[in-house]
Amino acid sequence: MLEHVELFFKSIFIDNMVFATFLGMCSYLAVSKKVATAVGLGAAVIFVLAVTVPLNWLLDQYLLRDGALAWLGPEYADYNLSFLSFILFIATIATMVQLVEIVVEKFSPALYNSLGIFLPLIAVNCAILGGSLFMQAREIATLGLAFNYGFSSGIGWFLAILAIAAIREKIRYSNVPPPLRGLGITFIITGLMAIGFMSFGGMLTGGDEAPATEPTTAQKSEKEKTTLEKEEQENAVSYNTLVKE
Amino acid sequence: MALLSKKDTNLILDPLADNNPITIQVLGICSALAITAELKASIVMALSVLFVLGLGNVVISLMRNIIPSKIRIIVQLVVVAALVIIVDQVLKAFAYELSKTLAVFVGLIITNCIIMGRFEAFALGNGVWRSFLDGIGNAAGYGIILIIVGFFRELLGSGTLLGFPVLGNPIEKTGLYSIGYENNGFMLLSPMALIVVGLLIWVQRSRNKALIEEN
Numbered sequence: 001m002l003e004h005v006e007l008f009f010k011s012i013f014i015d016n017m018v019f020a021t022f023l024g025m026c027s028y029l030a031v032s033k034k035v036a037t038a039v040g041l042g043a044a045v046i047f048v049l050a051v052t053v054p055l056n057w058l059l060d061q062y063l064l065r066d067g068a069l070a071w072l073g074p075e076y077a078d079y080n081l082s083f084l085s086f087i088l089f090i091a092t093i094a095t096m097v098q099l100v101e102i103v104v105e106k107f108s109p110a111l112y113n114s115l116g117i118f119l120p121l122i123a124v125n126c127a128i129l130g131g132s133l134f135m136q137a138r139e140i141a142t143l144g145l146a147f148n149y150g151f152s153s154g155i156g157w158f159l160a161i162l163a164i165a166a167i168r169e170k171i172r173y174s175n176v177p178p179p180l181r182g183l184g185i186t187f188i189i190t191g192l193m194a195i196g197f198m199s200f201g202g203m204l205t206g207g208d209e210a211p212a213t214e215p216t217t218a219q220k221s222e223k224e225k226t227t228l229e230k231e232e233q234e235n236a237v238s239y240n241t242l243v244k245e
Numbered sequence: 246m247a248l249l250s251k252k253d254t255n256l257i258l259d260p261l262a263d264n265n266p267i268t269i270q271v272l273g274i275c276s277a278l279a280i281t282a283e284l285k286a287s288i289v290m291a292l293s294v295l296f297v298l299g300l301g302n303v304v305i306s307l308m309r310n311i312i313p314s315k316i317r318i319i320v321q322l323v324v325v326a327a328l329v330i331i332v333d334q335v336l337k338a339f340a341y342e343l344s345k346t347l348a349v350f351v352g353l354i355i356t357n358c359i360i361m362g363r364f365e366a367f368a369l370g371n372g373v374w375r376s377f378l379d380g381i382g383n384a385a386g387y388g389i390i391l392i393i394v395g396f397f398r399e400l401l402g403s404g405t406l407l408g409f410p411v412l413g414n415p416i417e418k419t420g421l422y423s424i425g426y427e428n429n430g431f432m433l434l435s436p437m438a439l440i441v442v443g444l445l446i447w448v449q450r451s452r453n454k455a456l457i458e459e460n
Contacts, residue, residue, distance in 0.1 A: 026275060
């Protein structure tokens with residue numbers, strides 16, 4: 001239970017799709033001029049992520065990863081089809097989006113009218129494929145966690161686009177330098193919001209305990225870099241002392 | 246030159262500046278920002294997109310008369326996904342360390358909006374050679390922004406370019422560091438990519454007033 005809660009808050013705030021990994025930026029920038037449309041797209045993203053991530057988790061678990069075909073019999077245990085994951089994931093997403101569109105149109109015309117125009121856009125939203133790829137890269141353990149991951153990442157994306165849309169509605173009344181108007185200022189505001197979201201990084205570690213969060217890939221490489229630099233420094237220092245001696 | 250007429254040259258040159266995919270058309274930002282902390286990763290990403298977009302445009306343009314328009318999105322996705330798998334496998338085989346840094350962002354070339362955008366807007370309606378030029382031009386416009394951002398972030402963030410120290414040695418205090426210069430580690434963090442791109446847009450639009458948007 002605790003890991004569910006942890007994953008939930010971690011995917012919303014710490015690993016926020018927009019602010020930490022820049023996923024779905026294209027539609028984030030293009031559809032954030034009004035709050036109402038932003039809410040529509042955000043809801044569609046939550047919905048599609050919550051459906052496709054668990055589905056791709058099943059695909060990954062029982063078809064793609066190293067030894068995943070073992071359930072077919074021992075002679076299949078050696079296959080590793082993970083090089084096919086891009087094409088299978090994107091095919092799943094594209095078909096799911098079509099299917100969801102048809103089902104929603106049939107059973108809930110009201111929902112279709114509010115989500116409808118955004119659904120086709122979503123097939124090529126990097127947040128959706130990114131969700132599945134990160135799910136694979138972070139080795140999410142169970143189907144329940146995969147659903148949780150998709151759903152809460154969607155909420156994180158929703159919050160981000162809602163926030164920027166609200167800011168952009170207000171910024172229309174401000175005197176922005178002309179060359180920055182529109183796209184430029186949106187980029188800079190997003191950057192500042194991302195800096196703000198970085199402060200959530202300490203949320204789950206809670207002081208005494210060992211850090212429970214796994215750093216994102218970018219941060220990880222930075223960390224490796226800093227440790228490397230430290231080692232280099234130490235080496236240089238010891239070298240210098242040696243030379244002096 | 247007989248090989249490239251004036252119209253064809255424009256296909257390549259337009260996306261480099263006045264119709265740049267990132268700063269003007271707002272496409273393909275997703276993967277552009279996350280990997281620009283180092284110049285090397287930016288260059289590899291730019292080359293990968295050049296390969297995928299150039300070849301993908303050719304393939305789609307060849308098939309443009311036989312793709313039923315209802316399923317064209319899926320066909321396009323399959324073509325891109327196949328090309329990206331090639332890039333991914335090549336990177337894993339010949340530049341394993343780099344493919345670790347790029348991580349899922351190679352896979353995300355599939356959903357890079359520039360690629361789908363060019364397929365939809367150009368390759369479906371134009372001949373093979375022109376589509377190829379258009380693909381190369383747009384990928385180059387994307388790559389230029391990536392390389393500029395990567396250049397500044399690596400130079401200001403860690404004082405190196407492609408891993409070579411260019412501002413002197415921060416430990417032995419040579420070069421610029423001897424007069425008290427410090428690396429700005431903040432440039433390596435991801436939010437700065439957004440701000441650098443924002444500033445680039447500012448520079449570009451103050452040079453060319455025609456590009457200024459309504460608020």
